[in-house]
Amino acid sequence: MDKPAIANTFGTLGAVFWSIQLLPQIWLNYRRHNATGLRPSMMMLWAWAGVPLGVYNIVQNLNLALQVQPQILSLLSLLTWIQCYYYEHNWSLWKATSIVVPIAALMGGTELGLVYALRHGRAREVDWPVTLMAVLAALLLALGVLRHYWDTYTHRTVRGISFVFVGIDALGDLASIISVVFERQLNILALVTYGVELTLWTGIFAAGGYYNLRPWLKQRWTSRNQDDPLSDPGNSAMPEEERSPVALHDRPSSTSVFRTTSSDVGIRQRSHAAIQA
Numbered sequence: 056m057d058k059p060a061i062a063n064t065f066g067t068l069g070a071v072f073w074s075i076q077l078l079p080q081i082w083l084n085y086r087r088h089n090a091t092g093l094r095p096s097m098m099m100l101w102a103w104a105g106v107p108l109g110v111y112n113i114v115q116n117l118n119l120a121l122q123v124q125p126q127i128l129s130l131l132s133l134l135t136w137i138q139c140y141y142y143e144h145n146w147s148l149w150k151a152t153s154i155v156v157p158i159a160a161l162m163g164g165t166e167l168g169l170v171y172a173l174r175h176g177r178a179r180e181v182d183w184p185v186t187l188m189a190v191l192a193a194l195l196l197a198l199g200v201l202r203h204y205w206d207t208y209t210h211r212t213v214r215g216i217s218f219v220f221v222g223i224d225a226l227g228d229l230a231s232i233i234s235v236v237f238e239r240q241l242n243i244l245a246l247v248t249y250g251v252e253l254t255l256w257t258g259i260f261a262a263g264g265y266y267n268l269r270p271w272l273k274q275r276w277t278s279r280n281q282d283d284p285l286s287d288p289g290n291s292a293m294p295e296e297e298r299s300p301v302a303l304h305d306r307p308s309s310t311s312v313f314r315t316t317s318s319d320v321g322i323r324q325r326s327h328a329a330i331q332a
Contacts, residue, residue: 058237059118066120066234072227073124077131079219081138090139093216094206097199098136104195105129106162107188108248110169114177114185115242121234124227125192133159189244193251200255204262213263221256221263228253 084090109125137155140146146154173184207213231249235242 059239062234062237063118063120064234065230065237066118066124069227069231069234070120070124070127072223072230074127074131076220076223076227077135079217079223081131081135083217083220084135084138084142089142090135091143091214093135093139094202095136095139097202098132098139100195100199100202102129102132102136102158102162104192104199105132106166106169107195108192109166110173111185111188111192111244111248113170114173114188115245117238117242117245118234121231121245124231129162130159133162186244189248193244193248196248196252197255200252200259203259204255207259207262207266212266213259216259218260218263221259225253225256225260228256 080093084093105125105128108128109122112121112125133155137146137151140154141148141151169188173188176182176184203213203216228249232246232253235245235249
């Protein structure tokens with residue numbers, strides 16, 4: 056649509072969202088001192104996805120915010136990935152650092168080399184490697200999220216992942232899509248890359264609503280009804296004193312118990328035995 060101001064604004068928003076998207080997850084892992092349910096394979100796939108995505112956005116000369124965005128994704132994904140091993144596999148800080156730093160350097164060197172190589176190729180009208188970068192980025196991002204789909208299916212719950220992180224990431228995808236739409240030339244591959252991830256995150260939200268939110272709401276509703284003595288229609292025909300949810304033991308004691316059918320029967324039996332004695 057050739058609206059550079061709007062494209063830059065939403066591109067910057069996308070970069071900001073992607074800059075902070077993993078911070079809630081990193082903080083959650085740090086606060087609970089574990090990364091249970093969080094898949095390190097997802098984080099590593101995302102970290103590597105930032106390489107072809109960064110190459111594509113730079114070679115395609117998208118706005119600066121979209122060029123910086125993949126670098127932030129790779130950095131935070133690597134940090135989250137190493138948290139998984141630090142907390143779940145009891146790696147020492149030295150071991151974690153000595154492993155993650157060379158990987159980060161390898162990623163940076165690979166991206167830099169590919170940028171120069173693909174620019175040289177485009178100068179000779181060889182465009183298929185650029186298309187390959189977009190496809191590879193979309194594939195790695197999708198595989199990272201799909202790893203959580205499998206975990207959700209296996210455990211019948213969305214676990215280990217911060218929904219704040221998911222929401223921020225989805226907003227980053229949406230802002231990036233809007234930014235691409237308002238670029239001088241509509242880039243279909245960029246739309247597909249961000250759109251695939253946005254769609255998959257929407258599915259995670261839906262799964263969270265079904266497996267996590269729905270049972271929680273049901274439990275809250277059930278607990279509230281159980282705590283309300285007037286919620287049972289059968290109590291309406293009982294005398295007021297018998298509708299009380301608390302009954303005293305028949306022996307001298309200050310202890311009270313919640314009345315149930317079995318407890319009422321037990322009290323009557325003990326009272327009858329006492330009368331006969």
